[in-house]
Structure formats: structure tokens, C-alpha cells
Amino acid sequence: MDLRTSEPYWLLKSGLLNVYPSLQEDLKVDVAIMGGGITGALVAYYLSQAGLSVTVCDRRHIGMGSTCASTGLLQYEIDKPLFELTELVGEQHAARSYLLCLESIAKIGELTRKLKINAEFERKQSFYYASRKKDVPDQIEKEYKIRRQCGIEVELLGAEAIAKLFPFQAPAALLSDTGAQVDAYRLAQGLLQASLKNGARVFDQTEIVEIEHQSRGVLLRTEHGHTIKAKKLVIANGYEAHNYLPFNVIRLHSTYAWVSEPLSQKEIWYQNCLIWETATPYLYMRTTADRRVLVGGKDETFYSPGKRDKLLTRKTRELVEAFGRKFPDIPIRVDFAWAGTFAETEDGLPYIGSIKQLPHTYFALGFGGNGITFSQIAAEIIRDFAIGKKNADAKIFTFDRSK
Numbered sequence: 145m146d147l148r149t150s151e152p153y154w155l156l157k158s159g160l161l162n163v164y165p166s167l168q169e170d171l172k173v174d175v176a177i178m179g180g181g182i183t184g185a186l187v188a189y190y191l192s193q194a195g196l197s198v199t200v201c202d203r204r205h206i207g208m209g210s211t212c213a214s215t216g217l218l219q220y221e222i223d224k225p226l227f228e229l230t231e232l233v234g235e236q237h238a239a240r241s242y243l244l245c246l247e248s249i250a251k252i253g254e255l256t257r258k259l260k261i262n263a264e265f266e267r268k269q270s271f272y273y274a275s276r277k278k279d280v281p282d283q284i285e286k287e288y289k290i291r292r293q294c295g296i297e298v299e300l301l302g303a304e305a306i307a308k309l310f311p312f313q314a315p316a317a318l319l320s321d322t323g324a325q326v327d328a329y330r331l332a333q334g335l336l337q338a339s340l341k342n343g344a345r346v347f348d349q350t351e352i353v354e355i356e357h358q359s360r361g362v363l364l365r366t367e368h369g370h371t372i373k374a375k376k377l378v379i380a381n382g383y384e385a386h387n388y389l390p391f392n393v394i395r396l397h398s399t400y401a402w403v404s405e406p407l408s409q410k411e412i413w414y415q416n417c418l419i420w421e422t423a424t425p426y427l428y429m430r431t432t433a434d435r436r437v438l439v440g441g442k443d444e445t446f447y448s449p450g451k452r453d454k455l456l457t458r459k460t461r462e463l464v465e466a467f468g469r470k471f472p473d474i475p476i477r478v479d480f481a482w483a484g485t486f487a488e489t490e491d492g493l494p495y496i497g498s499i500k501q502l503p504h505t506y507f508a509l510g511f512g513g514n515g516i517t518f519s520q521i522a523a524e525i526i527r528d529f530a531i532g533k534k535n536a537d538a539k540i541f542t543f544d545r546s547k
């Protein structure tokens with residue numbers, strides 16, 4: 145599958161951070177992880193930290209799937225507003241999903257500190273504005289009320305308050321203190337380096353081409369003819385996971401982003417907060433540690449790499465114009481632009497867990513705009529499954545929920 149165009153900013157910026165070998169022998173491990181993106185890296189870290197023998201295989205170079213294309217906003221607010229999610233999955237599961245995402249942001253921050261991973265993790269406020277007047281009663285006010293009921297601290301801003309903070313107008317907005325931003329590519333690399341220290345083995349350029357589900361585990365075959373015998377398999381292969389599922393749970397989309405040349409000012413806009421909106425698809429903006437503006441959105445509801453990439457110039461121009469309408473006084477020049485494939489689920493939640501057709505196998509599929517926080521949730525749930533510990537949150541993300 146073609147996941148992205150060739151110039152995502154994070155990959156160009158950091159390049160080949162670490163070198164990993166391809167698998168050249170047969171292995172026997174507790175857990176084999178298919179995929180060395182941010183999800184596989186988090187799962188590998190948690191499992192190896194729990195004392196399990198772990199191996200990670202990626203058919204590409206490490207982190208060079210969707211992870212290096214990610215724009216790295218960490219938000220507890222998932223693509224479905226809480227009031228909508230409540231209608232879809234019930235009050236308890238919806239509220240818990242939001243709270244788990246909140247906790248995940250703090251946990252990712254803690255990991256970067258503890259493991260000294262230089263992934264530009266920074267806490268940021270999240271500013272979510274009403275794109276149209278009618279979104280105030282229909283979305284912002286409902287969302288404000290329900291988040292407060294769940295104990296989530298959030299501030300409701302009216303047009304006047306917004307005008308004091310930003311050069312653009314919006315009829316209302318929610319401001320939360322609890323967002324963050326990160327370089328997902330560096331984070332994945334750092335977590336895998338920490339996993340190596342825990343005894344894990346990491347191989348890139350090693351595609352798993354065959355999975356045999358046996359009575360006591362799985363037998364994997366790689367493209368080079370080697371085998372991995374594992375008690376458990378974790379499928380953390382991102383948007384390519386649908387190849388392994390006997391039913392479809394995702395819709396594939398195309399999305400676009402660009403990053404500007406560095407600017408001179410340190411504070412580019414109010415607190416350099418994360419900015420996004422109620423419209424679908426939404427426009428989103430963040431800044432980077434080296435003072436760039438990063439803007440994304442203009443999603444299309446198709447998976448067709450050729451069509452996706454042909455649109456890159458037009459989409460970049462549209463995103464630049466959209467940014468200019470919000471911040472007419474910030475002079476930007478696009479440095480890099482890229483497009484990526486993106487997956488969403490019906491309820492906006494990830495799929496984590498197993499299906500009865502594939503024994504000894506867990507899926508860790510963090511789909512949607514919150515892929516990275518979902519990956520953190522997946523890593524903890526799968527760690528608990530693997531060590532035989534009960535996880536009360538696992539039921540929220542099972543495959544059964546959509547049936």
C-alpha cells in the first residue's frame with residue numbers, strides 16, 4: 145500500500161536516525177510485533193518493559209510508514225465530539241475514551257522525559273472553534289456541557305474573548321489546557337531504542353508474508369524465508385491492517401499537510417496552541433519547535449495514491465489560502481508539503497484486541513486523527529493481555545462493538 149508522498153517534514157528533518165538489520169535467522173520469542181511505526185514501538189516498549197521477549201519486524205524502514213507523515217498533534221478530543229460519541233457508544237464508554245486519551249498524553253510526555261527521547265514533546269493548549277454560527281448551539285455548547293459533566297476542564301469562549309486572542313473571528317470556541325505536540329517519528333525511534341535496551345530485537349526491511357495460527361502460538365514467515373515462532377502476534381501495521389481482517393472496519397481517506405519556513409518570532413500566535421475547528425473535514429494548525437507553522441486538512445474521502453498525490457499542489461495552495469484567511473499578517477512560505485493516507489472508523493475509536501478467527505493474535509489499530517494517543521492506549525491494553533492481567537478498558541475498543 146502507498147501510505148504517503150515522499151517528503152514528509154519529520155523524515156527529511158531527522159533522516160535515518162538509527163540503523164536496524166533485516167532478519168537473517170529463525171527466531172523464537174514470546175511476542176512478535178508486525179510493524180515498527182509509533183504503535184509497534186509503544187507496544188514493543190511496554191511488552192519488553194514487562195519482561196517479555198519481543199521482536200519487531202517492519203517491511204519498510206523503521207517509522208517510515210504513516211508515522212513519519214503524522215502531524216503530531218496529541219489531543220484528548222477525538223474526531224467524534226463527546227456528545228456524538230455518547231450517542232454511538234453510550235455515556236460510560238464515550239467518557240472513558242476521552243479520559244483515556246487525556247491520560248495518554250500525560251503518559252507519552254512522561255515516557256519522553258523518563259527515556260530522554262528528544263521528540264519535541266511539548267504541552268499545548270487546544271483551541272477548538274466553531275466554523276459557523278450554527279455550530280455554536282449544535283456542537284460547541286453541547287460539547288462544553290458534556291465535557292464538564294465528565295469532569296474535563298475546558299473553557300467556553302465567546303466571540304469577544306476570541307477576538308482578544310486571535311486575529312480572526314469565530315462565534316465561539318472551547319479552550320483546553322491539556323493538548324500536546326510531538327515528533328512521532330523521533331518518538332517511535334526513541335521507544336524502539338529503549339526496547340532494544342530491554343532486550344527486544346528490531347528488524348526492518350523484513351516483511352511478514354505468511355502467518356500460521358497454531359494451537360500454541362503463531363508461526364510467521366518472512367519475505368527472506370526465515371521463521372519466527374511466537375506465543376503471541378501483535379498486528380500493529382497501521383492502515384495496512386485491513387489485509388489481515390476478515391471484515392472491514394475502516395474507511396481510507398487522503399489528507400494533506402504543509403510546514404512553513406521558520407519564522408522569526410517565538411510566539412507565532414496565542415500560546416502557539418493547537419488550533420482546529422468544527423467543520424468536517426477540519427483545518428488544523430500547530431507550530432514546531434523550530435518556529436514553523438504546520439497546517440493540515442482538506443481531506444478527501446478516497447484511497448487512490450495517484451489521485452491523492454496529483455492533488456498535492458492544489459491542496460497545498462488551498463491550505464495556504466485557508467491559513468492566510470485566519471492569519472493575514474503572518475508571512476509564510478511553504479517549505480515542505482506532503483499527502484498521506486488516513487483511516488477512520490465509524491465511531492472514531494480504535495480497534496484493539498483479538499478476533500476469534502485469528503487465535504494468539506492482537507490487533508493494535510489506532511485509526512483517526514488521534515492515532516498516537518490511541519497507540520498508547522493499545523500498548524497498555526496489549527501489555528495487560530500478554531501478562532494475563534485484566535484490563536477494564538479493553539471492552540471499549542473490541543471488534544465486537546461494531547456488530
Ligand SMILES: Cc1cc2nc3c(=O)[nH]c(=O)nc-3n(C[C@H](O)[C@H](O)[C@H](O)COP(=O)(O)OP(=O)(O)OC[C@H]3O[C@@H](n4cnc5c(N)ncnc54)[C@H](O)[C@@H]3O)c2cc1C
Pocket residue numbers: 147178179180181182183184201202203204205206207208209210211212213214215216217218328350351352353380381382383384399400401440483484485486509510511512513514515516517519
Ligand atoms: C498526514 C497525517 C497526519 C496525521 N496527524 C496526526 C496527528 O496530528 N495526531 C495523531 O495522533 N495522529 C495523526 N495521524 C495518524 C498517525 O500518524 C497514525 O495513527 C500513526 O502514525 C499510525 O502508526 P502505526 O504505527 O499504527 O502505523 P505506521 O506508522 O504505518 O506503521 C505500521 C508499519 O507496519 C509495517 N507493515 C505493514 N505490513 C507489514 C508486514 N506484512 N510485515 C512487516 N511490517 C509491516 C509498515 O511498513 C509500517 O511501517 C496522521 C496521519 C497522517 C497520514
